[in-house]
Amino acid sequence: MEYPWDDLTLAFSRTSMFPFFDIAHYLVSVMALKQRPGAVAAAWNNPLSSWLSAMLHCFGGGILSCILLAESPLKFLTNHTNILLASSIWYIVFFCPRDLVSQGYSYQPIQFLAAGMKEVTRTWKIVGGVSDANSYYRNAWIVMIVVGWARGAGGAVITACEQLLKGDWKPEGDEWLKMSFPCKITLLGSIMFTFQHTRHLAISRHDLMFLYTIFLVTIKVTMMMTKDTAVTLTPFEDTLTRMLFGRRQQQQFSLSEKKTEVKPSSNGSASSASKRGAEPSGGAKRHAKKED
Amino acid sequence: MEYPWDDLTLAFSRTSMFPFFDIAHYLVSVMALKQRPGAVAAAWNNPLSSWLSAMLHCFGGGILSCILLAESPLKFLTNHTNILLASSIWYIVFFCPRDLVSQGYSYQPIQFLAAGMKEVTRTWKIVGGVSDANSYYRNAWIVMIVVGWARGAGGAVITACEQLLKGDWKPEGDEWLKMSFPCKITLLGSIMFTFQHTRHLAISRHDLMFLYTIFLVTIKVTMMMTKDTAVTLTPFEDTLTRMLFGRRQQQQFSLSEKKTEVKPSSNGSASSASKRGAEPSGGAKRHAKKED
Amino acid sequence: MEYPWDDLTLAFSRTSMFPFFDIAHYLVSVMALKQRPGAVAAAWNNPLSSWLSAMLHCFGGGILSCILLAESPLKFLTNHTNILLASSIWYIVFFCPRDLVSQGYSYQPIQFLAAGMKEVTRTWKIVGGVSDANSYYRNAWIVMIVVGWARGAGGAVITACEQLLKGDWKPEGDEWLKMSFPCKITLLGSIMFTFQHTRHLAISRHDLMFLYTIFLVTIKVTMMMTKDTAVTLTPFEDTLTRMLFGRRQQQQFSLSEKKTEVKPSSNGSASSASKRGAEPSGGAKRHAKKED
Structure with missing residues (x-):
């Protein structure tokens, strides 16, 4: 057959x-x-x-x-x-x-x-x-x-x-x-x-x-x-992301909280940038090289 | 000799x-x-x-x-x-x-x-x-x-x-x-x-x-x-252009007319861009790579 | 030993x-x-x-x-x-x-x-x-x-x-x-x-x-x-510059004087650019290629 x-x-x-x-x-x-x-x-x-x-x-x-x-x-x-x-x-x-x-x-x-x-x-x-x-x-x-x-x-x-x-x-x-x-x-x-x-x-x-x-x-x-x-690829990606990098939303919230509390020293700039909600030209927010 | x-x-x-x-x-x-x-x-x-x-x-x-x-x-x-x-x-x-x-x-x-x-x-x-x-x-x-x-x-x-x-x-x-x-x-x-x-x-x-x-x-x-x-090269180029791509001025006029009439669907953006006479930063109007 | x-x-x-x-x-x-x-x-x-x-x-x-x-x-x-x-x-x-x-x-x-x-x-x-x-x-x-x-x-x-x-x-x-x-x-x-x-x-x-x-x-x-x-490298560089290109400050002053006097023809644009004291985006003042 x-x-x-x-x-x-x-x-x-x-x-x-x-x-x-x-x-x-x-x-x-x-x-x-x-x-x-x-x-x-x-x-x-x-x-x-x-x-x-x-x-x-x-x-x-x-x-x-x-x-x-x-x-x-x-x-x-x-x-x-x-x-x-x-x-x-x-x-x-x-x-x-x-x-x-x-x-x-x-x-x-x-x-x-x-x-x-x-x-x-x-x-x-x-x-x-x-x-x-x-x-x-x-x-x-x-x-x-x-x-x-x-x-x-x-x-x-x-x-x-x-x-x-x-x-x-x-x-x-x-x-x-x-x-x-x-x-x-x-x-x-x-x-x-x-x-x-x-x-x-x-x-x-x-x-x-x-x-x-x-x-x-x-x-x-x-x-x-x-x-x-x-x-079609979104659920697959979400699963992969969750497997590799932990649960996304929760992690991000806890991350920003943790940043505010514990260590504003080493990456204070990063946390402040991520807290400003709608910054239009945020640092590494774009990715031109390997797109499409 | x-x-x-x-x-x-x-x-x-x-x-x-x-x-x-x-x-x-x-x-x-x-x-x-x-x-x-x-x-x-x-x-x-x-x-x-x-x-x-x-x-x-x-x-x-x-x-x-x-x-x-x-x-x-x-x-x-x-x-x-x-x-x-x-x-x-x-x-x-x-x-x-x-x-x-x-x-x-x-x-x-x-x-x-x-x-x-x-x-x-x-x-x-x-x-x-x-x-x-x-x-x-x-x-x-x-x-x-x-x-x-x-x-x-x-x-x-x-x-x-x-x-x-x-x-x-x-x-x-x-x-x-x-x-x-x-x-x-x-x-x-x-x-x-x-x-x-x-x-x-x-x-x-x-x-x-x-x-x-x-x-x-x-x-x-x-x-x-x-x-x-x-x-010196302009007449030569004009001849070549006319041979390859048809008569230039006439073609362009008829092209813009045709665009307005027949098909604003497929390249409507192109025709509107070419109709705006003196747009300063028109799309593909520049050519940086192979100049000089 | x-x-x-x-x-x-x-x-x-x-x-x-x-x-x-x-x-x-x-x-x-x-x-x-x-x-x-x-x-x-x-x-x-x-x-x-x-x-x-x-x-x-x-x-x-x-x-x-x-x-x-x-x-x-x-x-x-x-x-x-x-x-x-x-x-x-x-x-x-x-x-x-x-x-x-x-x-x-x-x-x-x-x-x-x-x-x-x-x-x-x-x-x-x-x-x-x-x-x-x-x-x-x-x-x-x-x-x-x-x-x-x-x-x-x-x-x-x-x-x-x-x-x-x-x-x-x-x-x-x-x-x-x-x-x-x-x-x-x-x-x-x-x-x-x-x-x-x-x-x-x-x-x-x-x-x-x-x-x-x-x-x-x-x-x-x-x-x-x-x-x-x-x-640490500044004195070494200064010495090298002075050896290769003459004494820096004096030369530069005499250069700008000379430019004003003798030949505004060949690089008049260069001299005018260098005379404007604090131009923020001067032509070749930057060097992106070989930095760090």
Whole structure:
């Protein structure tokens, strides 16, 4: 009875990303770039800059994982076919007469299909990142998790740096406090694939790829349909936090009380900062590096 | 009849940059640093910081191309002779009694000579960058263009990052919207040398080096004499833009009209941003990374 | 008579940093992180972000030297034992019930002991950095100095970049004008170990390690006891400045006079900037890159 299942997952794990899934990924990435304020005008004024931004959106995760593994950040440019594909998509999205592509993309089912296919590429990227990291540093499982995570969800870090350099983004807002949902889910996947790779997880890789991809696509489509951006992981996180760091609310209250009473010496500044309720630019309240 | 020409260009292409052209390059770079507001006072207060800035000005392109090829950004420090030369020039420019060097440099023909000789080093750098990139990634012509470009004109990127870290430069102004002229001309040269390297351009390398250098020096001296900073490339660019992206003005008008009429849904924010005529901090209107 | 001394220094230079000195280093680094305003609240809100900051504080010098030698910035993650150790210390410092660790650390002699032991690790780091750089670029003594310096004192650079990305730190204040004292003393040590390595300093390495460590620890403990943060190097620096750049005050006065009289052409902006006495954000008056 198990053979058809194995056949299915094996065939799935051997699917080539190249033409169709990559196209979906580039399309979603470039449309995300286009929906930034001012992006269309900027593309007319300075096409080279816009093209560069589009490449960073499309290949950001790969660039970040190359930097983390001390490879050339230009390595993605050696894959001429993919560059050509991504450039063509950038070209038709931004300069198509009558903006046909955007109009087609505004049709909901196409968005769902493209977003779902993009999530499939995420699985492949995580697996690739974990394998690459293992070929550099054998059995360094923390490195494997980080590189898999970076390749799967690192695009946002690269584009945030790009916006920081352009001055479009100031690292101020509270929206950077927490990791975004795709980032968390990618981290989870990276951990699972790493443990599968080091044989701590008794499941074959193609099964895990299949199940994780189903999970990703389901969640993504659900989120897009319900317009809900923060699903499902909160109870899991709360449990983990409670296990690791004690019961949260009570601990925090007792902490602030204790601070007021016992020792205003060593971290008086910290306690005073945490007592001022709504300080807008509190010290380490933001976290820009590993978001999304 | 062709032999004397070949002899000339071959001899030219074998010229060593080392003592004289390098000196001119370091002199122009350090004088550019000195003419920044506050640079002289900073050199007296913190010589080490000023020396570091001077090294970044002198070797910025090399550092950037090393980073892009995943080599050590400190590689330039292994060339002790050039470091010593650049440091000596920094020393006499900033600390010479009675500021003799600056007074000598304010004499126009010396400026022309130094600027012309600096442009000669640019050709050598582009050729070196293209060759180096080819030795890392064989026939990856996009990488070759980028690395040649970075080594030829990347100094400004490095110094902009340095100023960003020092807080002297905020990535806000509209002056970063367009690439500077030397940057464009370097890009052009990098493309030509790459195509020469991949045998798509039927010209020998020493001929191309000779002609491109003549072109660079002529344009640079013309620009310095006429105080004109944006010569000659505008018609070429306009033609290219029109070929690639349609007729610009008309397209833009029809684009903004179309936006108002048809689809305020997908990029409504973009169109509203582009309609507000003189917004000072429009989204992607700036481009800090690859300028100059 | 020399044998006991040699035995002592040799034995000292073979001391393993691993359990105890590393613990002291991690403890001091994590306590420094905890004393930042808002750090405790941030650790409760986003433990992963806080853990990442703690790792950057603990391994910052190693990360910077890896980047400078074009190795993977994740290389420190391959040392699982040290990561586990640092993570445990981060965990008990931030989440220990009743904040016992902070209370224990507020006891003065423990602070002295930990700070002294941390300084011992600094010597080992400088020596390691110099050797590593030499194995990459043989006899490139400038690279050796820089890498030794970066590994010994580069943590502050990494944490400053982290704060810049988080938006907690703006590169504006005058406190970045000068290098901090530990940074200077590390530079001095890096120079000495490099010259010892290239046989220009006629002293054996274990002797130098012993003497330099004694020097470091003595100065650190003295500084902590007298609450004095800028000891001892000022006369040495003044002498060096006077030797290299002429007599400072006189030169500066004559410089500003000369500027007013002779040549307002070439660096008029610089002189006007230096004449305005108390400009708060003067151009190159700050130095963010190589501080501490």
